[in-house]
Every structure is written in C-alpha cells, then in structure tokens.
Amino acid sequence: MLDPDYFRRPTLQVAHDLIGKLLVRGEPGGYRWGRLVELEAYLGPDDRASHAAHGVTARTRVMYGPPGRAYVYLVYGLHHCLNFVTCEEGVPHAILVRALDPGPGVGRCAGPGLLCRALDVDLTMNGSPLTPPSLFLVDDGVTPDQVVQTPRIGVAYAGAWALRPWRFCLPSPHLSRPLRIGAGAGSG
C-alpha cells in the first residue's frame, strides 16, 4: 500500500509516479480495483483551473489539509469526481482521477464521473484518508512503459493555465479521451 507520505511530495512528481498503480475500493461485499491510467494535477491557488483558485472555502478546505486524503466533489449536480490531496499541508494541491483500466467485475471507468460510479465513490468519502480498508493505493510492481503528458480536459475557462501539460496518461483503451498522435512528451 502507498503510505500517506507518498503524497507529501511535489504534486507533478506524485501524479507521474501514480500512473500504473492500483486504486482499491473496499466495501463489505469485497474489494474492487482498477489501474490508474489518467490523472490530472491541480496546483492551486495560483492555478486558475483549480477549485482552490479562490482560496479556502467550505468545498476546498480538504485540499488545504494533510496530503494522502480524498477530495471528492459533485459536478453539474450529477457526477462525483475523486481527487488525491498532495504536497505539504496548507498547499491546496490535488490530483484528479480521470480513468482506470478496470479490474475484474468493475464497470466502465473512462471518465471521472463514470469511475466514481463504478467504485461507489461519493461525497461521504470526502476527506477520508487513502488507507485500507475503504480506499487506498497499491503498487503491484508493474512499471508503465511510458507516461504521456497533455493539457488538461474541460478547463478552457482557465486561460493560459489550461495549456499546462498536467494531464498524465498511460496509453490505454480506457482513457476518457484518446491520446492524439504527437500530443505531449513521453517519459518514464
């Protein structure tokens, strides 16, 4: 399992390193999981695409807390989105989980809303530590061939910040949006 201190590092480094790790959801019925193939880093408060761009509010309070916790919010009144809080306490950084390669019996996870539906993640998990048994991360030793970075999805309102290549992907048929040839730079 990835220790909470794993998240207490520079956010872009954490996002890169998390690609390929397993996200595990534990419930009374058993465990379900998927492999992280698409993540986005949000580096508030300077990052205009971040919810923390307007400082501490009731919603963003979790991002200002200790790293290694879940930040869950509702978008469009319909869908939940799951984030991991990163960096030092007091720095409102977070990593949005956008897609998983689904494990056994797990439904479609190509998109932040679908993923939360597939793993039964909702607002009740906001602020929860990323530790067993409910929600945690595991390194199964499988190293990604490459990590591709592209601009983030759905943040055009953020102006120049929308152009930052802070979406991290492992090439997969389960991405929320396909990678375009020539987009981003491979590494790792």
Place this chain on the structure above:
DNA sequence: GGCACGATTGCT
C-alpha cells in the same frame, strides 16, 4: 435570497 456556471455524461 437569487443568480450564473461547472475538473461530465449520454442521448439526439
């Protein structure tokens, strides 16, 4: 108290 809009998704 009221209003505009959103880190999305699925149907036309």
Place this chain on the structure above:
DNA sequence: GCAATCGTGCCT
C-alpha cells in the same frame, strides 16, 4: 448539439 441537475461562489 444539448439537456440533466444542484452545490458553490459571488452578488444584493
């Protein structure tokens, strides 16, 4: 292309 649907942030 667009409706669904409601919490949040910001204004009065």
